[in-house]
Amino acid sequence: MENLGNFGSWSILTTNFLVILYLGLNGVTLCSILHLANAQWRFQIRHMACALAILWPIAFILLLILLFNGDSTFWWLTHKPEHELFLTHAEDIGSTPGYLNFTFLATREILGFLAVTTLYFLFIKFQYQTEIDSSYKAQRRFRNIALLIPFAYFIYGSMVAWDFEMTMYPEWHSATYAPYHFVSNFHMFLAFFVIFLFVLDRSGKLTKPFEPRIFNYLAQLMLAFTILYTYLYFTQYAIYWYERFPTDMNRYRNMMYEGLSTVWWTFLVFKFIVPFLTLVLTPNRHNPRVIVAVACFIVVGTWLERYTWIAGSVPPKYYHLPMTSAFDIIVTIVCFGAAGGAIWWSLNNYRFTTFPLLRGGKARPAVKGGEAATKSEG
Numbered sequence: 001m002e003n004l005g006n007f008g009s010w011s012i013l014t015t016n017f018l019v020i021l022y023l024g025l026n027g028v029t030l031c032s033i034l035h036l037a038n039a040q041w042r043f044q045i046r047h048m049a050c051a052l053a054i055l056w057p058i059a060f061i062l063l064l065i066l067l068f069n070g071d072s073t074f075w076w077l078t079h080k081p082e083h084e085l086f087l088t089h090a091e092d093i094g095s096t097p098g099y100l101n102f103t104f105l106a107t108r109e110i111l112g113f114l115a116v117t118t119l120y121f122l123f124i125k126f127q128y129q130t131e132i133d134s135s136y137k138a139q140r141r142f143r144n145i146a147l148l149i150p151f152a153y154f155i156y157g158s159m160v161a162w163d164f165e166m167t168m169y170p171e172w173h174s175a176t177y178a179p180y181h182f183v184s185n186f187h188m189f190l191a192f193f194v195i196f197l198f199v200l201d202r203s204g205k206l207t208k209p210f211e212p213r214i215f216n217y218l219a220q221l222m223l224a225f226t227i228l229y230t231y232l233y234f235t236q237y238a239i240y241w242y243e244r245f246p247t248d249m250n251r252y253r254n255m256m257y258e259g260l261s262t263v264w265w266t267f268l269v270f271k272f273i274v275p276f277l278t279l280v281l282t283p284n285r286h287n288p289r290v291i292v293a294v295a296c297f298i299v300v301g302t303w304l305e306r307y308t309w310i311a312g313s314v315p316p317k318y319y320h321l322p323m324t325s326a327f328d329i330i331v332t333i334v335c336f337g338a339a340g341g342a343i344w345w346s347l348n349n350y351r352f353t354t355f356p357l358l359r360g361g362k363a364r365p366a367v368k369g370g371e372a373a374t375k376s377e378g
Contacts, residue, residue: 007318012307017059017335019303020058020336020339021062021063027053033150036143048357050124051346055343056117074168119145123149128352161181168309180232198291207361212288220285226275251312262321263304263307264312274298275294278293307322350362
């Protein structure tokens with residue numbers, strides 16, 4: 001297992017890929033949910049949420065890098081378990097199910113990414129058309145595409161959860177891991193979006209400032225998804241704990257009590273204890289600064305959570321605590337520096353609204369009837 005000496009550092013890149021991927025996807029996912037729920041406040045934030053779609057190309061580049069260097073990304077490709085925590089059967093790891101065939105994995109990941117981003121792009125396009133066309137046909141077409149978004153998110157999120165996290169430990173399976181994964185990442189997006197809006201609001205650059213109550217609405221969603229996330233986490237853990245099957249609990253024990261124990265308990269505090277105890281108090285959900293502080297805990301906690309599940313799939317001697325090497329720091333700075341630059345460019349050049357998002361930014365020219373179309377959509 002000599003190549004696994006780099007697995008901990010390479011897991012940093014995988015973690016950054018997942019975070020950037022879900023930040024890009026969930027802007028549209030949030031807009032779709034708010035549209036289907038007929039939330040009127042969606043009109044104030046939906047263009048800023050969809051502007052985050054600029055992260056898709058960065059996520060795709062990271063995906064190709066991870067697949068190209070598959071031996072470092074998926075340790076099971078060339079190695080078998082050599083640690084007592086991983087010895088569950090006598091057969092070689094090469095006898096894994098057909099789902100772990102690398103050619104099949106790379107194909108489904110690339111095609112799945114292209115299919116989902118195409119669907120999400122159509123959502124953004126049709127959303128823009130409802131602003132310039134108040135006809136029933138335009139409104140119905142947009143609603144139909146909005147109906148597909150949650151299903152696409154669930155299916156694609158399940159595939160990503162299985163490929164990049166759950167099957168990193170090939171013989172470990174959880175029926176609830178997929179929803180645990182994509183709910184956790186939507187939880188992270190809500191937190192990031194709060195920070196994103198707070199920074200834009202304080203910058204004074206928005207051409208159409210949103211109402212302060214938006215922070216309260218997002219805080220309520222953050223609290224709801226904190227509870228849902230915690231439920232999904234303890235659902236799978238409780239089942240394995242009561243069963244006391246070694247093949248089920250070994251992965252938990254490896255992460256909770258071995259090399260990543262500090263990180264494990266930290267992300268649980270950041271994603272459950274801090275958000276719940278803070279946001280459950282009504283006054284805190286009306287204080288933007290408190291909400292943003294909680295959001296920072298959630299974002300950091302989710303990053304640590306992703307790294308724990310990925311790197312912790314191998315014995316402790318093959319990984320290290322995150323951000324303790326130059327490679328970890330440089331790769332993370334490059335990934336999120338590129339993401340930040342792309343978002344700034346998108347805000348200044350967003351082409352799917354009749355008004356610029358930022359002062360001095362560019363937008364398509366307004367079309368007569370656009371305001372009426374927006375009201376009709378609402």
